[in-house]
Amino acid sequence: MTMTDPRKRLDQMISKLRENNYRITPQRLAVLRILATSTGHPSVEKIYGKVKKDFPTTSLATVYKTLIVMKEIGEVLELGFGEGGNRYDGNKPYPHPHLICTGCGQIIDPDLESLQGVTEELIKATGFKINTHRLDFFGVCPNCQKAGSKKPVEN
Amino acid sequence: MTMTDPRKRLDQMISKLRENNYRITPQRLAVLRILATSTGHPSVEKIYGKVKKDFPTTSLATVYKTLIVMKEIGEVLELGFGEGGNRYDGNKPYPHPHLICTGCGQIIDPDLESLQGVTEELIKATGFKINTHRLDFFGVCPNCQKAGSKKPVEN
DNA sequence: ATTTGAATGATAATCGTTATCTGTTAATAA
DNA sequence: TTATTAACAGATAACGATTATCATTCAAAT
Structure with missing residues (x-):
């Protein structure tokens, strides 16, 4: 963090x-x-x-x-x-993965070690010059899983 | 393919x-x-x-x-x-990465071995139940890199 | 203090998509 | 085969987020 x-x-x-x-x-x-x-x-x-x-x-x-x-x-x-x-x-103005809970709407910035190298593999495989990317996961957070808590969380 | x-x-x-x-x-x-x-x-x-x-x-x-x-x-x-x-x-109706050339507009479906495990790491780290995801790379294809070929490719 | 091009504010326009509503039709059963 | 009916098609209005327009104001350099 x-x-x-x-x-x-x-x-x-x-x-x-x-x-x-x-x-x-x-x-x-x-x-x-x-x-x-x-x-x-x-x-x-x-x-x-x-x-x-x-x-x-x-x-x-x-x-x-x-x-x-x-x-x-x-x-x-x-x-x-x-x-x-x-x-x-405005604090992390560079590409990074996001994790969105479709229950409460919260957005998390996860740290994913295993993401290292994916872009490299892509460049090696395609010859593209990569400028930016976007990685978003959509799911249900632990809290929304247990309860049917529909409280919209803003962030 | x-x-x-x-x-x-x-x-x-x-x-x-x-x-x-x-x-x-x-x-x-x-x-x-x-x-x-x-x-x-x-x-x-x-x-x-x-x-x-x-x-x-x-x-x-x-x-x-x-x-x-x-x-x-x-x-x-x-x-x-x-x-x-x-x-x-309509042929691959499940989440998969895309590679978009911002020069000619072509969209490629790359195979990325290193992508395996990223979702698992995410689940392990956050406890989310992941339903879907989206991964898009934006860059310039080899052809658009050499020439200034601005031919819009539709796919 | 003056000057000037850039920024503001108010609102119209845009564009992809969805909603509405009337007439039509696919699918089921008689 | 025909009758029935809920679902669908077509035409167009409505919508929501964003961008464009333009007259007025103002930041910044002289």
Whole structure:
């Protein structure tokens, strides 16, 4: 569990914006703060809701545009699961596996040692130049297995 | 490369429909024929276009509804890549990795020995009951690497 | 302080997919 | 074979997430 320090992460993001000649606006800062402090995988609506607490006039479009910028400079990972909007990870903006409980909705970032080498085998077998990948597992967590606990867990 | 015999595959699909008390309509048969004979990963629009050659009055909604039914009974795998509609695989309707060339758009089904055991490690580590998964690699194929060949390959 | 291109905010547009509803038909039994 | 009926097809409206548009505002460099 590599827990990033939110302040350091925020500074990192701001630096990257500057490097790429993007402007630092209060609205962008608000979005970045949420991304840096989120331990989970917030949705656009969740980010939007939080931003509006500090900046009530913020538009949903601004949140989307900020996320597009952050994706472009590689500081946010977009998670495109099937149902209902995408999720975003501002702390581990590189490809990594996810484990989604279809019961309560929680999303986990598992560490999988055995995943090492799969990409290498693929490159060796196909000659492709791999740029990115996506690995998602869908199942039922231990808690949802025992009880029929339908409590939606947000993360 | 396990190449399924299209006729056998079609019969299999029809049997599954019957087993699950779904009706065998000419429109459904047309969609199933396309799924069974496709070596690649056709889009809804592609299926729709082909169906209309034999059945000009077919509605796009009918194609979608047929695909929903086939997904429900586990005879079609839906591939949800980011851009532009989903793709469908009627020959390997179980989870398997995909390799997408972002240059020409081709989709390959690689065999990855090293993938064995990853799910097991995940189960052991988390206690989840895994129902399905998704593994997609995005990169550039050997052909697109050498030339700037921008020929869109459909499959 | 001025300037200017970029960002914001509000809203329309887009696109893949699903819902709705009316007329048609596959499948079962008489 | 025909009658019956629930399921299906077709046409189109609705939907939801995201993107585009455009006038106004503002960050940042001079």
